Amino acid sequence: DTGVSQDPRHKITKRGQNVTFRCDPISEHNRLYWYRQTLGQGPEFLTYFQNEAQLEKSRLLSDRFSAERPKGSFSTLEIQRTEQGDSAMYLCASSLVNGNTIYFGEGSWLTVV
């Protein structure tokens, strides 16, 4: 069990550029979640997958954001035309369907300049 892995850990990008984050969940975990955390705030739910199906999206996930989990294993979160307000830590987490907790990855920090 290697834990939830996220890449890259840090990304600095210019406003208007696209960025993509990758998350590798704990193997055999069929649920995968994306959260976003800004400074001084708690994490906010963005979306979650069960296997390859995206089952729910928060209204925070504007049309510039897209998440995929094509084979039910790793997931990507893409942000198009980044804005300064997108600067945050993007957290991935995974769980079993009948698990009693979720496990967070170490997060991917995004800074938009």
Added chain:
Amino acid sequence: QKEVEQNSGPLSVPEGAIASLNCTYSDRGSQSFFWYRQYSGKSPELIMFIYSNGDKEDGRFTAQLNKASQYVSLLIRDSQPSDSATYLCAVNPAQIRGGSNYKLTFGKGTLLTVNP
């Protein structure tokens, strides 16, 4: 709007004391409750979860839940400087098991400082 409220702190306690962290929530339908610890620049780390009224103890940590009052707390006994962190309260409308998902609503966190 489902909300989770926490005192942002900072809460400062001397080493060896009991730290008491509090959290209230607005969604009366919430079923499961979590406490996470987050060190600066790091991701949240689960300390405990609770879903039944009463107390749940794990080592130096005790979670307390009162659904009637919509209140959950975390007590840290024998506080250590290494406990200095932000403590996040999170609630979930779903039950822990039975295919629940973890669409957690987090509070803003309480910054705890334990002074040597």
